Amino acid sequence: MRLDTLSVLNAERAARRAAILVTDLDSGEQRLVREEALDGDPLAALLRPRLASGRSGIAEVEGRRLFLTVQVPPVRLVVIGAVHIAQALAPMAAAVDLAVTVIDPRTAFATPERFPGVDLVPEWPEDAFAGRLPPLDRYSALAALSHDPKIDDPALTAALRAGCLYIGALGSRKTHARRVERLEQAGFGADAIARIHAPIGLDIGAVSPAEIAVSVLAEIVGALRKDSAGLRRDCTGARP
Structure with missing residues (x-):
């Protein structure tokens, strides 16, 4: 060469x-x-x-x-919210060769004891992405699980602008409807917002955190395999 x-x-x-x-x-x-x-x-x-x-x-x-x-770059999974679902999701995702990072500014949740061996960032998402973490890209998947708009929304905004291969958010349809309103106010169009999988995860009737984690990981793998050529559409969708 x-x-x-x-x-x-x-x-x-x-x-x-x-x-x-x-x-x-x-x-x-x-x-x-x-x-x-x-x-x-x-x-x-x-x-x-x-x-x-x-x-x-x-x-x-x-x-x-x-x-x-x-x-091909290794696929990253960025989990927003160090919650029970994230505790189950992180080792599952690592088992299928996803590089996992968990972000949560709530230091009572984001602890090494709860997430052993996981890249843990106890910061606000906007600070984490502006700091030591590499920026999100088309080879990144993002799962917003904190159920707190102050934590989830900045991460979702960054993921939409980066054209991530998968974007999912925890919450009911009513919760997501309010989320859509906020994203529209932030300048995102309907096509971009529609890329968010919400409620997050495949509809398998999951109840426990571990079952929800399974449904989320399955949805991520599905998105990866359906759109894994590395030439994902520009879906930022932000209005000028």
């Missing part, structure tokens, strides 16, 4: 952007396809499913053998 190609690939990795290195196994020629340029690439039909699967491998195109080195 040429040094300049490696430098670009490393830069894409650091910026949490997907890319595919296409290597012609016969000639040794290489080229890098960034996710933002995939639609216009002549091999788009081949590269898109590879990006979706995240798996590298050999492919044959018109008699040429190509090796496709796929680089």
Whole structure:
């Protein structure tokens, strides 16, 4: 691999952007396809499913053998609210290889004893995203579970603006209706707000915190697999 190609690939990795290195196994020629340029690439039909699967491998195109080195950022799950559901959700999400972060400014809830081994941020979401945490992006899922608008709303706003692959919020339909009103006042359109899964989780009749956590994780995995090509729509939806 040429040094300049490696430098670009490393830069894409650091910026949490997907890319595919296409290597012609016969000639040794290489080229890098960034996710933002995939639609216009002549091999788009081949590269898109590879990006979706995240798996590298050999492919044959018109008699040429190509090796496709796929680089996809690890998916993050940011949980807002160190509540009982979050306690059950965090280890489940880690078991399916999601990088979990729990954010809650209420230090009585956000404790290492309640969340052993979890990346725990006892700060307000807006402070956490402006501080040590990397910004949300299209490879992030966000579950707002605090049931407190002062905590959840700033996180939901950030997730909508970032075009996260999944956004969910705890609360009844009445609670969500009030949430919609607040987001509309903040400048978001109906299409953007409709991306929020609320009430959060698949409708499986879940009752206990652990059951709700199962329903939330299943919904996140469904969103990831249905829209995992790394080219998610720009759904920020904020009005000028």
